[in-house]
Amino acid sequence: MIGNIRGILLEKQPPEVLIEAGGVGYEVQVPMTSFYELPEVGQEANLCIHFVVREDAQLLFGFANKKERAVFRELIKASGVGPKLALTILSGMNAQQFMQCVSMEDVTGLTKLPGVGKKTAERLVIEMRDRLSKLAKEQGYADTVHLSADLPIENTFVQRTDAKEEALSALLALGYKPPQASKVINSVYTEGVSSEALIREALRAMA
Template identity: 65%
Template sequence: MIGRLRGLLVEKAAPEVVLECGGVGYEVQLPMTSFYQLPELGSEAVIFTHFVVREDAQLLYGFASKEERALFRELIKTNGVGPKMALGILSGMSAEQFVDAVQAENITGLTKLPGVGKKTAERLVVEMRDRLKNFGGPLLTPYADRLAGTNPTENTLVSAPDPEEDAIAALVALGYKAPAASKVVAKVAAPGMSSEQLIRDALKAML
């Protein structure tokens, strides 16, 4: 089991990064809540990881905190929720917000997350309500709103030929449908915006 990586951040392309540790580059997928907390390229980063082994692939998922990783592990125990959906859920809400939504049985709020329909939202509430009692915490300011107050030049992605296409690809990787991702990116796009700025504003618009 690979539980923690510490190394040089050599690539960032939401929601995936490459972390070089001892000469080996590890590809790691992160929820956007953790992705935004990464340092600049070329800096040292520490990521808590969850290792998934499938017949056709070996995948690493990374998190900025042990709490977020613990919630990811609880999510994938839920019937019908795989790692990709769990990643999308944690990109749309902070760990504290998700716990609060489940405890409050906020089905409407949960259905706004990528891939989560009414039945899945109800299943999340029923199956996770008791398991999440130890997480607790009050409802925080929506994560996208907190992002709106941060410096948009911090932690920007490496420049890409087309930031809009890059942002759409990231949203699709997180579980949003391509047409919906394209529509919301076109809606929030403005001249000079980076891929990360577009992703931030698109996630805010979808909540």
């Protein structure tokens, strides 16, 4: 099983990155909250990995730290939540924010994420409340954490399309509907903004 990858970051096309390690290029899907913490293309990156093997594919999901990966692993144990939805949830809020939503039974906050309806949000709270509380105690996390909309955006990456197209592609990959994604991108777009910053602002606007 692959648990960690350290290598040179070759490409950043949210929510996927390409990392070369030992002469092999690994395609890794990364939630946006972890994506923001990646270095620039050409620099060394390190990701905690969750490896999924299916009949038709072998998928790698990468995270900035073990906490994000641990919450992802708890998410995919929940009824009706697969890796794609878990990735979307951890793109709209980081692990600490998700844990707080569950702890505070904030169903409304969870339903703002694409693919999470009221029933799914209620089920997440019921199924994951005790598990996440146990995880917090086992790994030394605070039971409740401060919700912050600010996420690091210092890093930029080489853009293969313009900022709006890059951002739209990322939001669609995360499960947002085209009309919703286009509308919010246009509302937060400013001249000269990077794709990464635009994605961040779009996700914040939909929170």
